[in-house]
Amino acid sequence: MLAELTLKAFIDKVISNDPVPGGGSVSALNGALAASLAAMVANLTVGRKKYVEVNDLMQELAGRLEKTAGKLLADVDRDSDAYNRVFAAFKLPKETDEEKAARSEAIQRETKYAAEVPMEVARAVHDILPQIATVAQRGNSNAVTDACVAMMCARTAVLGALLNVKINLSSIKDEAYVKAMSEEAARLEIDTMEQERNLLLYAKEQHGL
Secondary structure (H helix, E strand, O other): HHHHOOOHHHHHHHHHOOOOHHHHHHHHHHHHHHHHHHHHHHHOOOOOHHHHHHHHHHHHHHHHHHHHHHHHHHHHHHHHHHHHHHHHHOOOOOHHHHHHHHHHHHHHHHHHHHHHHHHHHHHHHHHHHHHHHHHHOOOOOHHHHHHHHHHHHHHHHHHHHHHHHHHHOOOOOOHHHHHHHHHHHHHHHHHHHHHHHHHHHHHHHHOOO
């Protein structure tokens, strides 16, 4: 499993001429890093006298962010598996009309799955953006830059995942499905960039960064 590789081994696999792990898996990894880094900031706040008023909040956020990081780490493998499922569908036999129909149906089914996996990644990472902003603004101020890096990793994760959604939607014939997914992708993209912009502006105005 990709998630169990060392950092060097994972990077070596990305460098190789194998198409997986690709941008989708790397986006999921960015999301896991974002959640982990934000959890670190929360944990650096817990138990500090200066932040006693937010101690319980930071403990709760640390737990939630750690859980999300675990899910996103699993998505590193799910995204690569989704690619392999599409590739396998294209290799199905197509000699007879029945085989052609079955192959076409399989390709459409697996391509939808390949769009849904990165969409789930984008949704999961988008959901933690307010949590990242909270640990940045109310957590240990000595780690505010770490929280900002978490937000930037999250932005990359969402936008990268959505690119993988879009490329798969281009091959899907279900127009209603494509429309709904495209509209959601557009909303997530706009809101993610706005939340990142707001946090970086806060860091500049409040911390001179």
